[in-house]
Amino acid sequence: MGRADHISKLYTALGANSFIEPAVALESASAPLRRLLDQLSQGAAGALRPAELVEGPRGEVYSDPLAPKVVVVVSATGGVGRSTLVAALASGLQRQGHPALALDLDPQNALRHHLCLGGDLAGIGATSLLNQTWEALPERGFAGCRLVAFGETDLVQQQSLTRWLGQDLEFLGKRLAGLGLNGQDTVVIDLPAGSTVYLNQAMSVADVVLVVVKPDAASFRRLANMDAVLAPYLEGESAPQRFYAINQVDASHAFSQDMAEVFKLRLGDAVLGEVRRDPAFCEAPAYGLDPLDPALNSVGCQDVNALCRALKARLN
Numbered sequence: 001m002g003r004a005d006h007i008s009k010l011y012t013a014l015g016a017n018s019f020i021e022p023a024v025a026l027e028s029a030s031a032p033l034r035r036l037l038d039q040l041s042q043g044a045a046g047a048l049r050p051a052e053l054v055e056g057p058r059g060e061v062y063s064d065p066l067a068p069k070v071v072v073v074v075s076a077t078g079g080v081g082r083s084t085l086v087a088a089l090a091s092g093l094q095r096q097g098h099p100a101l102a103l104d105l106d107p108q109n110a111l112r113h114h115l116c117l118g119g120d121l122a123g124i125g126a127t128s129l130l131n132q133t134w135e136a137l138p139e140r141g142f143a144g145c146r147l148v149a150f151g152e153t154d155l156v157q158q159q160s161l162t163r164w165l166g167q168d169l170e171f172l173g174k175r176l177a178g179l180g181l182n183g184q185d186t187v188v189i190d191l192p193a194g195s196t197v198y199l200n201q202a203m204s205v206a207d208v209v210l211v212v213v214k215p216d217a218a219s220f221r222r223l224a225n226m227d228a229v230l231a232p233y234l235e236g237e238s239a240p241q242r243f244y245a246i247n248q249v250d251a252s253h254a255f256s257q258d259m260a261e262v263f264k265l266r267l268g269d270a271v272l273g274e275v276r277r278d279p280a281f282c283e284a285p286a287y288g289l290d291p292l293d294p295a296l297n298s299v300g301c302q303d304v305n306a307l308c309r310a311l312k313a314r315l316n
């Protein structure tokens, strides 16, 4: 498909009312973006005001050298690459010498696939319902990073968990404390999209919340929704820091790159990094390989490594 076709498709998807001649479309495709950029630079866009960068606490949260750092990965909508990035961050941090544990707090129980740990792994769902600790749950994944899976659960079990988590706000904190982690460890938490009891639990232990967005108009329009969901958790002195990762930036697609720029203008320093679209993220695990393996030398690997370094710098 040529660029003009992409642009006309995009226009349709964005709700433009009529087909635009390809030649015109090529010329005018960036006009809405340009308008958006102008609005942003003039600060006239109301809802598009640059978000306030949430400063981290000055010592309170990190005052316990024995506590692991907790990074919570969220998004407003599904399918943006949360699980992909949780697995990649865990593997990447571990490869950079920082012990990491990926925790699946999504009943989809899919994170294990991203770390090539299949089968019927025991997980937090059934284990918690049996009132057992999580001590025996961590499994070694890529590069030696650990995974605590959600595990297979049926609808009734999920409903019981939802009720329990809604009542016991210290559920996650207490169970993490039983995993024997220390100040060298980083826990990276995967969640379902949007506002859930799992998000509520994760935010109660978070040092950093990393919002994953895709460089498209839909993701951009949902920023305000995510801001509203996170707002109550970002108040107070010991609130977590909030950052953004722009995932699936298509280096061969001008619009994708333009949208990434729009996000950066809107979010400023809160953008922790970009991860380019890279087939290695879906292909490598299919062959049992880690997309972060330096031997694969994928562009996604380079980007995630940069993201890991930026994350560690903020956490420290």
Ligand SMILES: Nc1ncnc2c1ncn2[C@@H]1O[C@H](COP(=O)(O)OP(=O)(O)OP(=O)(O)O)[C@@H](O)[C@H]1O
Binding pocket: 075, 077, 078, 079, 080, 081, 082, 083, 084, 085, 106, 108, 192, 193, 247, 248, 249, 275, 276, 277, 278, 279, 280, 281, 282, 300
């Ligand atoms: N940077 C990337 N480059 C290429 N493909 C990617 C990238 N990030 C994610 N993907 C692909 O996008 C798809 C969705 O990713 P993933 O399952 O991680 O999203 P999710 O946000 O966790 O989705 P869900 O809402 O279902 O939990 C997968 O096929 C994954 O391989």
Ligand SMILES: [Mg+2]
Binding pocket: 082, 083, 084, 106, 110, 190
């Ligand atoms: Mg997922």
